[in-house]
Amino acid sequence: MFQFTELPPLSLYIHFPWCERKCPYCDFNSHQPRGAVPERAYIDALLRDLADDLPRVWGRAVQTVFIGGGTPSLLSVEAIDQLLSGLRALLALRPDAEITLEANPGSAEQARFSEYRAAGINRLSIGVQSFSADSLQRLGRIHGRREAIAAAEMAHAAGFDNFNLDLMFALPAQDPAQAAEDVATAIALEPTHISYYQLTLEPNTRFFAQPPRLPDDDSAWHIQQQGQALLAGAGYGQYEVSAYAREGRRCAHNINYWQFGDYLGIGAGAHAKLSDAAQQNITRLAKRRGPQDYLHADCVAQRIQSERTIMRNEVGLEFMMNALRLTEGFASSLFAAHTGQPLTLVETPLRMAEEKGLLDWSMDNIRASEKGRLFLDDLLGIFTDEEKGR
Numbered sequence: 001m002f003q004f005t006e007l008p009p010l011s012l013y014i015h016f017p018w019c020e021r022k023c024p025y026c027d028f029n030s031h032q033p034r035g036a037v038p039e040r041a042y043i044d045a046l047l048r049d050l051a052d053d054l055p056r057v058w059g060r061a062v063q064t065v066f067i068g069g070g071t072p073s074l075l076s077v078e079a080i081d082q083l084l085s086g087l088r089a090l091l092a093l094r095p096d097a098e099i100t101l102e103a104n105p106g107s108a109e110q111a112r113f114s115e116y117r118a119a120g121i122n123r124l125s126i127g128v129q130s131f132s133a134d135s136l137q138r139l140g141r142i143h144g145r146r147e148a149i150a151a152a153e154m155a156h157a158a159g160f161d162n163f164n165l166d167l168m169f170a171l172p173a174q175d176p177a178q179a180a181e182d183v184a185t186a187i188a189l190e191p192t193h194i195s196y197y198q199l200t201l202e203p204n205t206r207f208f209a210q211p212p213r214l215p216d217d218d219s220a221w222h223i224q225q226q227g228q229a230l231l232a233g234a235g236y237g238q239y240e241v242s243a244y245a246r247e248g249r250r251c252a253h254n255i256n257y258w259q260f261g262d263y264l265g266i267g268a269g270a271h272a273k274l275s276d277a278a279q280q281n282i283t284r285l286a287k288r289r290g291p292q293d294y295l296h297a298d299c300v301a302q303r304i305q306s307e308r309t310i311m312r313n314e315v316g317l318e319f320m321m322n323a324l325r326l327t328e329g330f331a332s333s334l335f336a337a338h339t340g341q342p343l344t345l346v347e348t349p350l351r352m353a354e355e356k357g358l359l360d361w362s363m364d365n366i367r368a369s370e371k372g373r374l375f376l377d378d379l380l381g382i383f384t385d386e387e388k389g390r
Contacts, residue, residue, distance in 0.1 A: 002280040002312070002340030008261040010057060011064045011253055012091070014046060014083070015267030016072035017291045020106070023140045024206035025199060029269030029289050030070045038295065039079045045295050047086040049266040049287065052300045054090060056274050056283075057264060061092040064253035065099045068125075073103035077115040084120045098252045100125055100164075105143040105151035113158035123251075124163040125195075126151050130171060131185040138172045138212065152189035162249055164193035169227055170220035171199055172212035179223040180230065187234045192249035196227055197242035241325045241376070258322045259330060260338040268294035269305075280340065282310040315339045316346040317383045324379060329360070329367020349382045358382070 018037050019030045065087065075083075080101070087093055100123040101116060113124070128148045130136050136144060143151075155163045165186050169179050186194055198220060201208045215223065228238065236244035240258060243251065256263065265272035269289040275282050285307040288294045297303040310318065319339050323330040335343045343350075350366070353359035358372035358379040372379045 002275075002282065002315075004275060004277045004280060004340040006337065007060065007275050007277055008259075008338045009063045009256050010060045011066070011256045011261060011263040012050075012062050012087070013253075013263055013265045013267075013270055013272075014065065014067045014072075015265070015270040015287075016042075016067065016069040016075065017268040017289075017294075018074060019069065019071045020074070020104075021140065021142055025139060025202070027202035027205050028070070031291055037074060039075055041295055042291075043079050043082050043086070045297075046083060046266050047090070049303060050087070050090055050264070052303070053264055053266065053272070056276070057262075059092075060262075061094050062087075062097060062264075063094055064097055064256060065093070066102075066253045067100065067121075068102045070102075071104050072101055073106075073112070073116075077112055077119060080116055080121065081119040098123055098162075100251070100253060102127065103151070105147040110147075110151050110154040113154050113160065117158050117160060122160075122162065124155050124160050125166065126155065126163060126191075127166045128152075128186070129166060129168045131182050132171075132174075132178055135171045135174060135178070135182075139168075149185070149189065152191060156190070162192050164195055164251065165189065165191045166195045166197075168197060168199045169223050170215045172214060174215060174223070176219070176223050176226055180226055183227045183230045187230065187236070193243070193245045193251060194231060194236055195242055196231065196244060198224065239327050241373075255326075258326050259334060260319045260322055275338075275340065282315065282340070284308055284310060312341065312345075315341055316349070317380075320346065320349075320383045321380055323366075324368045324372070324376065326367070327373070329365055332362075332364055332366055335366075346383065349385075353379055353382050356382075 015029065017029055017031055018033045020032070022030060022032055099121050101121045102125045104127050128151070129139055129141060131145050131148050133145050152165060167182060167186050199214065201211055231244045232238070235246060238244050239250050243254065262274050263272060264274070265287065267287065268291045269287060271284065271286045273282065273284050286305045287303055288297060288305045294303065319335060332343060350359065350361060353372070354361050358369055358375065360367050360369045368376060368379055
């Protein structure tokens with residue numbers, strides 16, 4: 001039985017499933033379109049999807065919106081305007097809501113940045129990944145160094161005072177000097193946020209089937225430490241495993257995920273996690289992944305791929321898998337507020353992790369220790385073992 005005294009903050013994720021070309025490392029739900037993207041039909045489908053989900057969130061205000069993909073910046077300005085207008089008509093969207101659009105550094109998209117901002121987008125997340133021409137080619141990206149730099153410059157010119165650059169490290173054939181150059185170039189472009197994360201070989205990708213030669217573990221660790229030092233020296237504070245931000249510019253949408261907040265998910269393959277005070281439960285659901293299946297769904301039942309209620313013995317691990325990624329951890333009271341369960345539910349694994357030096361636990365705050373951040377999988381494994389033992 002869950003006992004919510006209040007519900008967690010609510011966000012909205014919108015998935016756009018098309019890309020100009022599928023990257024060999026990407027395991028997201030993205031597809032290369034056959035012909036023109038049916039953007040009008042897709043926007044209509046998104047708004048139908050949202051309208052059908054509204055009974056799940058009656059009366060709740062939406063704090064943040066994230067439009068991801070795929071490459072949602074392939075959408076025309078008119079489509080973005082129609083989408084945002086539809087959201088405002090259907091939802092209680094906070095006036096100061098953070099509204100992020102993912103964009104790739106294509107020159108045609110950069111020209112739209114000013115118009116996206118006028119339509120209501122107030123944050124961009126630009127998928128640069130690297131500034132090295134050789135690395136970009138190995139990663140299968142369709143842009144080059146010049147376009148990557150121009151995208152950040154255009155974001156500034158369009159008036160975006162809040163934007164993120166995605167940057168990967170430990171790339172095929174990358175050495176520490178090349179990795180440092182990538183970070184230095186990103187810093188020089190003065191984004192407010194940088195996502196700095198290691199390339200991993202995910203199942204169901206071309207890189208997994210045909211692995212490129214990557215830096216060994218020692219080299220990757222050296223590259224990571226070097227990059228983190230450069231970011232810290234430039235004033236980008238690390239607040240999550242792979243997230244670095246200027247003061248006051250942390251990504252509110254992602255923080256809500258990591259703090260086990262609620263989120264609606266609309267679009268092909270979108271996921272949602274929703275708490276229900278009346279039913280006293282937490283539900284996870286996913287929409288159909290195939291763009292055509294999603295577009296042609298006539299009703300709620302056809303649009304939903306899966307739906308399940310989270311069990312009481314699962315919620316502790318699910319919360320910790322997210323919240324312990326945060327450098328500052330979480331307020332002790334947040335566990336009960338966002339899970340509907342007392343902190344005593346996870347007291348045993350908390351004590352075990354603390355005894356192993358993987359966790360710092362005070363009356364007001366719980367966070368991974370420095371050792372715990374280095375061995376996060378081991379830390380989370382304690383909670384996994386506890387769940388299996390119940």
